[in-house]
Amino acid sequence: MSGEPEHSTSGNQVEVFRGGKAFFSKLFERIDAAEKYIHIQVYILGHDQTGNQLLDHLFQAAARGVRVYLMLDAYGTSWVGKSQLIEWKKKGIHVKLFSRHFRFKRFFIGRRQHGKIVVIDSEWMSVGGLNFADRYNGVEGHPPWLDAACWVRGPAAAQLNRLAAVYWSGKDKQFLRNQHGIAGTKDGIRVWILSNDWLRKRQEIKKAYFDAIGSAKQDILIVAAYFFPSRKLLRLLLDKAKEGVKVRLVFSAHSDVPLIKPSMEYFYSGLQREGIEIWEWKESVLHAKVAFVDQRWVTLGSYNLNQLSDVGGLEVNIAFEDEQMVGDLYSYFLEEIYPKTQLVRKSSGAIVRRFERLVAFLLIRLALKILFFTNRHPH
Numbered sequence: 001m002s003g004e005p006e007h008s009t010s011g012n013q014v015e016v017f018r019g020g021k022a023f024f025s026k027l028f029e030r031i032d033a034a035e036k037y038i039h040i041q042v043y044i045l046g047h048d049q050t051g052n053q054l055l056d057h058l059f060q061a062a063a064r065g066v067r068v069y070l071m072l073d074a075y076g077t078s079w080v081g082k083s084q085l086i087e088w089k090k091k092g093i094h095v096k097l098f099s100r101h102f103r104f105k106r107f108f109i110g111r112r113q114h115g116k117i118v119v120i121d122s123e124w125m126s127v128g129g130l131n132f133a134d135r136y137n138g139v140e141g142h143p144p145w146l147d148a149a150c151w152v153r154g155p156a157a158a159q160l161n162r163l164a165a166v167y168w169s170g171k172d173k174q175f176l177r178n179q180h181g182i183a184g185t186k187d188g189i190r191v192w193i194l195s196n197d198w199l200r201k202r203q204e205i206k207k208a209y210f211d212a213i214g215s216a217k218q219d220i221l222i223v224a225a226y227f228f229p230s231r232k233l234l235r236l237l238l239d240k241a242k243e244g245v246k247v248r249l250v251f252s253a254h255s256d257v258p259l260i261k262p263s264m265e266y267f268y269s270g271l272q273r274e275g276i277e278i279w280e281w282k283e284s285v286l287h288a289k290v291a292f293v294d295q296r297w298v299t300l301g302s303y304n305l306n307q308l309s310d311v312g313g314l315e316v317n318i319a320f321e322d323e324q325m326v327g328d329l330y331s332y333f334l335e336e337i338y339p340k341t342q343l344v345r346k347s348s349g350a351i352v353r354r355f356e357r358l359v360a361f362l363l364i365r366l367a368l369k370i371l372f373f374t375n376r377h378p379h
Contacts, residue, residue, distance in 0.1 A: 017150065018336075021137060040071070050137040062091060071098055074098060077097070121157075124152070129148055148300045150300065155182060164176075215294075223286070224250070224251060225288060229306070247276040253281060279343055280344055303315040303317050
């Protein structure tokens with residue numbers, strides 16, 4: 001990644017969150033402290049307690065003169081209609097639904113706004129896998145989905161703001177692009193902001209995954225919510241395991257998307273034959289998208305290891321190569337997350353179960369192609 005300086009900034013301060021109330025408390029705190037502008041793009045804004053809390057904080061910010069930009073995905077946040085847009089605009093919010101580009105009756109071609117980003121005053125930014133809804137926050141005694149996001153203070157915030165401004169137009173786009181960032185600190189770290197958008201010929205996250213995994217010498221740890229890799233990525237992981245690299249995959253024991261779990265299990269036996277360990281998180285739904293390579297490189301964000309994130313959605317990830325920070329985060333995963341997972345033992349399974357997995361795999365492969373046109377997307 002050192003050969004791509006245009007994607008990086010130095011001197012940033014970074015704090016990583018597992019999600020849940022700690023993340024949302026920090027989000028509301030920083031919205032309340034905003035002085036000039038707030039720029040949010042997210043796939044799902046919940047029609048629930050967390051979503052309403054966010055809106056209340058944004059309305060209050062707009063009332064004190066802060067410019068608020070809120071972009072939601074039209075499918076992911078389908079409860080928002082014309083009446084809500086009119087009401088929110090009256091309260092001072094610049095709001096936009098990211099919609100399909102081409103439509104003929106019930107046939108659609110386009111992309112989904114699947115990224116989850118926040119930029120405040122070109123000083124603070126957040127990138128992660130969390131949507132802004134109760135299930136990511138944890139309310140009424142329900143544990144939040146396992147996820148990851150980070151807050152960054154530094155010049156990376158202005159860079160992300162400029163990259164995300166392209167999805168606005170007119171004066172809104174001009175205003176966002178004209179915002180200047182803050183200087184980095186001497187003890188800060190280098191941050192890469194990576195995006196995927198097939199229409200703009202960006203495949204930065206996909207390329208970063210392949211480059212990092214391809215260069216692995218010791219170990220690879222991938223935490224994935226919706227694992228349905230391309231043949232090329234699957235082959236790369238298998239080859240690395242054959243070379244002696246320790247490869248560990250952490251998935252969810254429960255999925256919020258029908259057929260995803262058995263379709264992921266279809267890959268298990270082939271991966272395990274090459275010595276790849278598969279672990280499952282059982283305490284809640286796992287929604288995180290995180291990868292570590294050799295305890296020197298980490299990426300996290302909205303990008304899933306499947307075709308939809310490659311060509312069907314706008315995705316944003318963040319990556320670091322700082323040895324101290326990556327090592328600390330890696331240790332956190334091993335100490336706090338790993339003990340709450342269970343190793344999946346090698347098993348060929350009953351014939352019926354193996355057949356169910358094959359059917360699920362074929363259906364998901366077909367669905368990924370169809371869903372690209374209908375624009376439906378995992379969270």
